Amino acid sequence: MAQLATQARGLALSLRRHRRQVSFGGALDFPGRMFAAMPLAGEEATNTYSLLILGKPGGGKGTISEKILSDFPQFRHVSTGDELRQHVRNQTEIGREAKTYMDVGGLVPDKLMVKLVMNDAVDAIKRGQNLLLDGFPRTAAQARALDDKLGVDLCINLCVPDETIVERISDRWIHPASGRVYSYSYKPPKVEGLDDETGDPLVQRDDDKPESVLKRLKKYEEATMPLVDYYSKKGVLQTFQGTMSDVIYPEVKKWLDEKLDEDCAT
Template sequence: MRLKRAARVILIGAPGVGKGTQTERLLARFPQLQSISTGDVLRSNVKRRTALGIKAEGVIKSGGLVDDSTMLRLISNELRTRGWLDSSAPMTLSASPIHSDDGLGQEPAYAPPSEDPSASFILDGYPRTPGQATTLDQIVPINLAVSLVTPFSVILDRIAGRWVHEPSGRVYNTSFHAPKVAGHDDVTGEPLVQRPDDKHEVYSERLRKFQETSEPLLEHYAKKGVLVEVEGLSSDEITPKLFEEFEKRFVQRS
């Protein structure tokens, strides 16, 4: 299915709501759409020993959080590398040139994002706060923010039934994808485990933090006029509604 313009998308939802599943389904349905994980971008820069990566690695090793300015430069460098920032158009924020791979020095200027459909992406892991969203808007304004909503009681039941084969990463759920032999991986027969984050107490705390931070972020995108809410009791119920919202905005109708 072909897109008529660039889609710049973020999915917002509680831990366990199925953001990863919906991302995979969107990517499969719309070939022009790509996924950008800020975590992967960060790890790639650390591995390649770029100046930004070295700076971020030092912060991480000291137990801190990578600052917004560094994250924005990582994102802008990634978009520029992919050719998704229009370097032929006037730049914003300052008169300084767009920085190369080092990402350090003066506050950079940013070229506007390309509107070519091939420059379509889902951004995973950023922004998480209204402040981050505001600064991201200066580089690459998100034009669809989707709030994925499933009742918390349903998510809690889903999380409680989730078991993992750690060596392979295969995931099972006693409610809808149970292993053939209870407590054991279908392929190897090895024991399954529950991740620490999936324990009820740990998840409840993660959920509380999400509720605190998500409301201001949702409000930011609502004011921008790009927020939609998609609700369902399961991923299969949410997916067709999500496709419909996406297609209304970005699909080229014949």
């Protein structure tokens, strides 16, 4: 039954009759909202689907994204932070250009970030996948720039109380050499303050200290919260409130199932 449900969701996505129409055979710098990629053998134009997930730092975007990808495998997770670091490591054209800004502590320009997303979007479409966007856009200006190339069909907004996030993140300690992460609330070390495997002392990153977390949350409110209003006005946003991902996600899944079923029926 689970396999049939997954196949049905995949069919729902492939039968979409609105929004974007993918046009194969072009280049990355294409007009309007048309994707373009080199066609596969016997491939014809098809519709695509993009899903954006919004949420505060430490608000559970990563956990919810993993659950979505498990239940909706036709989506490809495009985490711009991960993708950007990979491009820098691989010294691609995008990576080299981005590194010139990162080396001096500057922000990567919106135009380059859009190019990064579109580069990975084309790759996903070639593989018959749809997009789960995570980490971009971060501002309304970035959203408008992205809309010139790629629209957002659905937007999930995770609303977790600040006090929960501060408690969750400030409870996190790491082993610097390996990157192993511990949390005293749900994944404590066997011996307090020491790494399970090496016995080395654990440390708390400056970014994980309560005062730093509050600053990050304030920056999010100023820069990213306008996106909630932006996508709400477009009629594609749904907000999910709670303090635990395991409680929030069933509601997210129910909403996505309903939306994909609606698309299949149109």
